[in-house]
Amino acid sequence: MSINPDNLLFDLTLSDEQRMNRDTMQRFAAQEMRDIAQAVDSGDSPAAEFFPKTAELGLSLLPIPEALGGAGMERSPVSNALIMEDLANGDMAMALGAIAPLGFVNTLLDQGSNAQRERYLPRFCAGDFVAATTALVEPRATFEPTEPQMTATTTGKGYTLSGTKVMVPLGMDAQLVMVIAQLDESGPAAFIVEGTPEGLTRTAEENMGLGGAQLATLAFDNVHLSADAKVGDGDFDLQRFIDLSQLGVCALAVGTCQAVLDYVKVYCNERVAFGEPITNRQSVAFMIADIAIELECMRLMLWRAAALAERGEDFHQHAYLAKQFCAEHGMKIGTDGVQLLGGHGFTKEHPVELWYRNLRAIAVLEGVAST
Numbered sequence: 001m002s003i004n005p006d007n008l009l010f011d012l013t014l015s016d017e018q019r020m021n022r023d024t025m026q027r028f029a030a031q032e033m034r035d036i037a038q039a040v041d042s043g044d045s046p047a048a049e050f051f052p053k054t055a056e057l058g059l060s061l062l063p064i065p066e067a068l069g070g071a072g073m074e075r076s077p078v079s080n081a082l083i084m085e086d087l088a089n090g091d092m093a094m095a096l097g098a099i100a101p102l103g104f105v106n107t108l109l110d111q112g113s114n115a116q117r118e119r120y121l122p123r124f125c126a127g128d129f130v131a132a133t134t135a136l137v138e139p140r141a142t143f144e145p146t147e148p149q150m151t152a153t154t155t156g157k158g159y160t161l162s163g164t165k166v167m168v169p170l171g172m173d174a175q176l177v178m179v180i181a182q183l184d185e186s187g188p189a190a191f192i193v194e195g196t197p198e199g200l201t202r203t204a205e206e207n208m209g210l211g212g213a214q215l216a217t218l219a220f221d222n223v224h225l226s227a228d229a230k231v232g233d234g235d236f237d238l239q240r241f242i243d244l245s246q247l248g249v250c251a252l253a254v255g256t257c258q259a260v261l262d263y264v265k266v267y268c269n270e271r272v273a274f275g276e277p278i279t280n281r282q283s284v285a286f287m288i289a290d291i292a293i294e295l296e297c298m299r300l301m302l303w304r305a306a307a308l309a310e311r312g313e314d315f316h317q318h319a320y321l322a323k324q325f326c327a328e329h330g331m332k333i334g335t336d337g338v339q340l341l342g343g344h345g346f347t348k349e350h351p352v353e354l355w356y357r358n359l360r361a362i363a364v365l366e367g368v369a370s371t
Helices: 016-042 051-057 077-090 092-111 114-125 238-270 282-310 316-340 342-346 352-359
Strands: 132-135 151-154 158-168 176-183 187-194 200-204 216-226
Touching (some): 016 051, 016 092, 077 092, 077 282, 092 132, 132 158, 158 187, 238 282, 238 352, 282 316
Antiparallel strands (some): 151 158
16 A cells, blocks of 8 residues: 555555455465354353464564564554454454564664664464463553653662553463553653562453453563563654554454444344344445444554554544544444344344454553554
């Protein structure tokens, strides 16, 4: 996709490579994710058993330079958004867990030092799933992503982290966690935490949705890190990190809402009441049409912001607007999907209630899916 900086027109024609990638992701979502989504959400099927299957997709190694063992493909926010959208069509929660390592890799490529890239990125190129993630959200009602309250204090040998992060994907198992904290008086910074050092406590979360993402709370009590744990050689651009992750969250919303639309169209056309399909009723047909309109707006706002990011232009405003629109209308689409199924929308016999619960999280997810 390309964009004209003068009038913000952009080409929606996908490249051959993007079309092939979409076919692969859509096939994987249909065959490996959709059927097990409810079992994973309920805990009947462990999510940890699913993630190794995603290694065959090679998501994390795609943008890694060939010199470090990766595929050497140019990093593309548009292509990454398409990948996230297609996986979320299978299941948003498992998609979030599957792309968490890609978010870690993308941030390291974007803002890490050469030494850090050489140290960590080859781990993602061995063909195995590497549990890596990022941690930004904090447990307070007034949480502002650009103003983390977790502290990082400079010591003689490195840094000390103190504070709590919540809604961390793969939080129970991740061996690499990129943590955003306030460094002394110099502003926000990112730090790489390996393994489970002394002072780090992991607690599995129980939320209304996203059961397959393995969300966890990470509590840091004076966790000591070495001097080379700080990401990058200079200041960390937290706003850019947030903007890129908002594109990923929007892509998750778009993919899930597409699943809702596809399902309710078939259901309502086949559901017969008073001798005719319920789509013959204007109230039903108009509600489905509204879902389609809102979904297309979500997708176009996402693609425009991603196209700007790919061209290296200012995309902050567009990413913010896309996130706000997707949070509001994603939740509405989930609600309308349940409504269209009537009593069936309340039961686990149909997947719409799961999509509804997952979509409720769009407004609170931050820093979890950097494109």
